[in-house]
Amino acid sequence: ARKIIIDTDPGIDDAMAIFFAFQAPQLDVLGLTTTFGNVPVELATQNAISLTEIAKVNVPVAQGVSVPFVIAPRPHPDFVHGKDGFGNINWPAPKGKAITKSAAQFIVDTVREFPGEVTIIALGPLGNLAAALILDPEVANLVDEVVLMGGTAIEYGNVSPVAEANIMNDPHAADAVFTAAWQVTMIGLDVTHQVLLDNSILGRIKAANPVEGGFLYDCAQHYINFYSSRFDMDGCYFHDASTIAYVMDPSLFGVELGAVRVSCEGIGIGQTIFAPQGMEFPEPHWNNVPMTQVCMEVDSEKLLTLFETTLS
Numbered sequence: 530a531r532k533i534i535i536d537t538d539p540g541i542d543d544a545m546a547i548f549f550a551f552q553a554p555q556l557d558v559l560g561l562t563t564t565f566g567n568v569p570v571e572l573a574t575q576n577a578i579s580l581t582e583i584a585k586v587n588v589p590v591a592q593g594v595s596v597p598f599v600i601a602p603r604p605h606p607d608f609v610h611g612k613d614g615f616g617n618i619n620w621p622a623p624k625g626k627a628i629t630k631s632a633a634q635f636i637v638d639t640v641r642e643f644p645g646e647v648t649i650i651a652l653g654p655l656g657n658l659a660a661a662l663i664l665d666p667e668v669a670n671l672v673d674e675v676v677l678m679g680g681t682a683i684e685y686g687n688v689s690p691v692a693e694a695n696i697m698n699d700p701h702a703a704d705a706v707f708t709a710a711w712q713v714t715m716i717g718l719d720v721t722h723q724v725l726l727d728n729s730i731l732g733r734i735k736a737a738n739p740v741e742g743g744f745l746y747d748c749a750q751h752y753i754n755f756y757s758s759r760f761d762m763d764g765c766y767f768h769d770a771s772t773i774a775y776v777m778d779p780s781l782f783g784v785e786l787g788a789v790r791v792s793c794e795g796i797g798i799g800q801t802i803f804a805p806q807g808m809e810f811p812e813p814h815w816n817n818v819p820m821t822q823v824c825m826e827v828d829s830e831k832l833l834t835l836f837e838t839t840l841s
């Protein structure tokens with residue numbers, strides 16, 4: 530099975546992604562690392578531990594960064610994920626505790642333990658990945674792949690006309706991740722806005738798998754209400770869990786190669802700027818930027834079937 534670390538800010542769609550990964554026989558989850566984002570980091574850690582306890586999966590949880598590298602923290606989006614990050618369902622506090630290592634240290638140590646074998650799946654702002662690069666720059670060459678949910682190449686943003694929330698929450702960290710020597714695959718709004726998860730799918734998963742499925746169904750009601758009141762849709766977009774589908778079956782996605790950099794100030798702050806492979810620019814910002822795989826197409830029906838069958 531493919532070894533993965535999930536870096537996360539749970540988060541309703543983070544919970545979907547984590548249960549999806551726990552159930553996938555192709556994946557071996559080595560640990561969860563937490564970041565601020567949808568909720569403060571302490572709550573993200575509690576929530577990550579709750580998810581391991583609900584799924585009865587014994588993996589370490591390491592707490593990470595609480596604030597962005599440079600910019601001032603943005604407010605937590607409780608109108609999207611609820612104040613508790615789980616859609617205000619009053620879930621009890623977990624019994625377990627985080628390990629004493631920081632998220633960045635856990636990433637470095639785990640990648641060093643299995644050189645070339647670990648894929649990092651990032652579902653929140655990218656501070657822990659940037660911190661791991663600072664702790665040990667060599668990790669970039671020792672990771673199998675970084676698959677992140679964030680950004681957008683050509684689709685509109687979701688927190689500004691050009692910015693997606695995870696990137697906006699820490700643009701400097703994101704730029705460090707896109708310009709490091711590892712293979713990055715970006716699953717952004719270009720594809721996650723093409724996939725619609727609705728209550729009929731969640732209802733079937735709940736019927737087949739009352740524990741994880743029931744939990745996801747209950748959390749998702751707040752999330753679906755947000756999406757259906759904000760946009761003319763009957764369900765929610767499929768953000769974080771798309772990364773798990775990608776790692777399980779990359780053939781579900783159509784990918785373009787290009788340089789990605791992140792705008793770190795001004796009205797375009799948080800934008801992932803995409804320069805397709807082959808385009809050359811004289812500006813030094815675009816010299817020797819590594820190629821990112823940017824997902825532009827997705828087979829939505831097959832992806833949702835994979836999610837449903839894996840969780841059922």
Ligand code: BDR
Pocket residue numbers: 540541542543567606609652653678687693694695768769
């Ligand atoms: C991303 O932002 C968060 O609210 C979600 O969990 C997802 O990671 C979508 O823009």
Ligand code: CA
Pocket residue numbers: 537538539540542543566567652653769
């Ligand atoms: Ca997330």
